[in-house]
Amino acid sequence: MDKHIYLSSPHMGGEEMKYIQEAFDTNWVAPLGKNVEMFEKEMCSYIGRPYAVALSSGTAAIHLGLMCLGVKRDDIVFCSSFTFSGSCNPIAYIGAKPVFIDSDYKSFNMSPEALRKAYEKYPEPAAIVVVNLYGQPAEYDEIKAIAKEHNTPILEDSAxxxxxxxxxxxTGNFGDISIFSFNGNKIITTSGGGMLMCNDEATYKKIMFWATQAREPFPWYQHNEIGYNYRMSNICAGIGRGQLKVLSDRVAQKRKIHSIYLECFKDNPFIEIEREYEGAEPNFWLTFATLTKNCKATFMDIIQTLAAENVESRPAWKPMHLQPVFADCDFITQLDDKQKKETGYESVCEDIFSRGVCLPSDTKMTEEEVRAVAKIVNKAIYDKQSQR
Ligand SMILES: Cc1ncc(COP(=O)(O)O)c(C=O)c1O
Structure with missing residues (x-):
């Protein structure tokens, strides 16, 4: 293709500079200021939760969120295995131990069945990190019911x-604490940043305190606890305010891209596009596809063919329990021995990873460009299929 097609790149709405300019005009370039305050308020009204804290990243939000849920050194924390490392690195920052939980084929997110199994082995986890991967909500009716039975708090990773x-x-309402990321590739961006959402003032105040170096209310600098420098800057929050204005357009665009892919691949029996399941309305941040088991093309064939055509795509997140850095952590699979034999995999998320590919879902793509990408993928698949 003539133009480079990105997986998911920043897409400004037009009003971002107005808020940044305002910060410059009032000299509130740093540290905090009106944009931060307003961005938090605007997120509260969009999500429908009373408290929000703007932070430097989604990872920082997970870190402070876990601390606020009471996670301590050596505690067990259940976490989706099929995710990005930002979901679970904060468990390690605290010195707690992640136990990774498999996905199911319905949502590709945390399997309620595997979660139940995990409680048989670890009856008292300190928290559960539940991820809404690629913008598909996890199965909260079941997951919340299980967590409630065991009195375990949920940190919802809505990055x-x-x-x-x-x-x-x-999404962002299902965890005792929920977080978002405004990293550069997300549906809206602040260039880098995150947001923590919660329901009670005590949590809000504690997060605010830790995020600003745990400074005690004294006239001089007094510290009784270790703190963090995790607040979002007023300039980044200005970008976020402008971006929030176009969020509903971006959701509609992402969903449109997904629907075009669905149409373009409907007659190709070797590729399946992730769909919404009943009750879920994903934002389809990335359109995620899996190649069927009888497809001769691998996900790397698709990625390399697209790259040769100037198009960016990406493998699925490699499950965290398969990462060398988490090699000593336990993992609970959803599959029994019979299912392992049938699928040829030890777990659902390994199976999905081995066949998955994230298709370009950049909201700046035209409909013709999405169709052109699909055409390259279809051709790559059929070319391989016709090889002996
Ligand atoms: C599922 C998930 N969790 C956590 C994060 C961490 O967010 P951040 O990059 O803002 O730290 C990301 C993205 O970057 C993510 O995709």
Missing amino acids: ESLGASYKGIQ
């Missing part, structure tokens, strides 16, 4: 799912 909903409720 990728801003604008998605489950049973009519925005």
